[in-house]
Amino acid sequence: xxxxxxxxxxxxxxxxxxxxxxxxxxxxxxxxxxxxxxxxxxxxxxxxxxxxxxxxxxxxxxxxxxxxxxxxxxxxxxxxxxxxxxxxxxxxxxxxxxx
Numbered sequence: 001x002x003x004x005x006x007x008x009x010x011x012x013x014x015x016x017x018x019x020x021x022x023x024x025x026x027x028x029x030x031x032x033x034x035x036x037x038x039x040x041x042x043x044x045x046x047x048x049x050x051x052x053x054x055x056x057x058x059x060x061x062x063x064x065x066x067x068x069x070x071x072x073x074x075x076x077x078x079x080x081x082x083x084x085x086x087x088x089x090x091x092x093x094x095x096x097x098x099x
Contacts, residue, residue, distance in 0.1 A: 027076040030068065031057070038064045043087075058085045 034040040040057040043065075048054050051072055058065040065085035070076040 023079075024075050024077040027068070027070050027074050030076045030078065034066055038062050038066070040064060040066060060085075 031042075034057045038057075039059040039061045041059070042055060043058040044056040046054050048069070053068075053070040055068045055070065055076075056065060057068065063083050063085055065080075065082055066078055067080040068076045069079050
């Protein structure tokens with residue numbers, strides 16, 4: 001299977017242009033590429049420090065995943081990417097424990 005880090009990083013560099021960090025680009029450009037090339041879709045998200053949005057994009061079809069951090073100005077940075085992604089099943093609370 002193709003390692004998603006190298007092609008995605010190359011694509012982000014092409015989108016980001018000069019003067020931008022090599023792993024950052026406008027969010028829309030990155031997520032369009034994740035969907036088109038890797039069949040990834042948004043799997044989870046949360047706020048970090050109230051100003052950064054952390055997102056996990058993943059594909060059951062390709063097994064790839066990408067972790068993005070997006071700032072309030074709409075610029076996303078790829079902070080991790082890899083293969084063999086799977087969702088962990090939620091565990092039931094033990095009997096007598098509120099869940």
